Amino acid sequence: MLNHQEASLITGMADATAEEMARRLLESHGATVVVIKCGPRGALVFDGKTVVEVPAYRSKEVWKIGSGDNFVAHFAHHWLQHNRSCFESADLASKATAFYCESRAFATPESLAAFNPSPIVVSARYAAGWRPTVYLAGPFFTLAQLWQVEEARDNLLSMGLGVFSPYHDVGLGSAEDVVSVDLEAVERTDLVFAICDGLDSGTIYEIGFARALDKPVVVYCENEGEENLKMMAGSECCLVTDYVSAIYETLWLAATL
Incomplete structure (x- = not known):
């Protein structure tokens, strides 16, 4: 085994x-x-x-x-x-x-x-070897935020998923430099993993943009109350309070696309 x-x-x-x-x-x-x-x-x-x-x-x-x-x-x-x-x-x-x-x-x-859990039913294209790409949304302005973005990117890649990370793939810059590139990436990618503790405005915008495009979104958030997450919950984002569970939820969701 x-x-x-x-x-x-x-x-x-x-x-x-x-x-x-x-x-x-x-x-x-x-x-x-x-x-x-x-x-x-x-x-x-x-x-x-x-x-x-x-x-x-x-x-x-x-x-x-x-x-x-x-x-x-x-x-x-x-x-x-x-x-x-x-x-x-x-x-x-x-x-x-x-x-x-x-x-x-x-x-x-x-x-x-x-115990009666639901089986994970992977899509035919996933079973055939296709792997989705995740847009990694989250702030990266402090050491703690950078560490979390690095961890999330490494963990998603280790699951065999593609990852677009604005920090790694675009970097810091003015609105003119980064916004259009980031939003085009949201359009190209298959789903979004969003780190929402702190309610970063850019991350919230990316979530809304993704949901407007009917892209699946997994929201990882441990420290915000229901009121602050109301729009995410009401727009059918998948809200997860535990980090490891959020990574796996992203993998399971990606495998069904």
Whole structure:
């Protein structure tokens, strides 16, 4: 059991599909079953005869620490101890991981049975290899703001998404220098990740412009009250108060476009 990057490194098949890597791993390592986790696409499970793609499931929040171990433990529990098929075991492990990410608790049989998360259904073009580009909106006028923009850009890129960052791709300048370039980038990109603590006027404008174009917007904001976020909530932005959850919400949304 490994993720897509680990499978790529072990097999040396950087440009191969998950199924091709799974077949190579089964042959080279004498495994009974290979499970390759593929981010928002879920997990590919191969038992030597059948290939099944098990979906990832949405959670209201994302708590990453221990989530991979949680998946492995639940898969092993259902497959080895309860003799369920590897495919059913992987699906239950995926649901249990969503439960863990949302509650930070290990799913019991009772809690897992009562948990009914929605699967992430990726678009056909995302499944075929297309990757959306995110417009990274947010202030970058203090050290803390710059650090947050850097982190968000790095994290989104690490998820395989394209990123347009006004700070990195345009820089500081006068209104004449930057505004038209930034707004053209909003038009070109596929969705917006907006950092809204502090209610920076430029960021708020970019959100409104994106929504006028019917672009999806994920708003990350921890410290503003409902009144200050009323327009974002009312224009169907996705409001998230936790940073990691906001990054994952952006990935999940991007994968469905």
